[in-house]
Amino acid sequence: MPKPLSGPRDHTNPLIWCAAIICAAVAVAVIVAGAVVFIGYLVIKPSVPRIGVASAALDAVYFDQTSSLTVQVTVVVRAENDNPKARASFSGTTLGLSFRGQKIAYLVAGAFAVAANSTVELNYVPQSTPIPLDAEDAAAVSSSLRRSVMDFELKGTTKTRWRIWLVGSAKFWLHLDCRLHLPVNGTVVYPRCSSRSK
Known part of the structure; x- marks a missing residue:
């Protein structure tokens, strides 16, 4: 009986x-x-640091119905770090304060750090240069003064960075967009306004 033929074995x-x-x-x-x-993320449950407005007040209003408006505002910006074991740093903070779309001032801060589970407050007292008013703006200011409240916008960004245990370093851009309704008598208000991460 003939033997089956077999070829050479293939080796990997x-x-x-x-x-x-x-x-x-x-x-x-x-x-x-x-x-x-x-597992580290679940154990630590890190939270994104925030920036917001702690308090604000309209210190002074100078209104010339025929030409311009000048205001002085006090704004306290609060940077918060709720992480119990991580220090956070903030940098590139630039916030624009506006009235009816016209920039009054820029609130700027250099790099700064916030300790774990802590806050840092930045105090600003910007005074605007005279804001030129057209008829519509002058009417809006007159209406605001009658209501005893003036409305401002505070918008801007800051970058935050912090270390999360073995997870590594996390970075976020924070975006602030606040509406400030300030009494003309200088009463301090405490807006509930803070940043959103993007």
């Missing part, structure tokens, strides 16, 4: 085995690192 190249082992090791390392990061 050792380089392919090495590549497969390396890929498997990398995959296991990625899975383990992902699990560590996820």
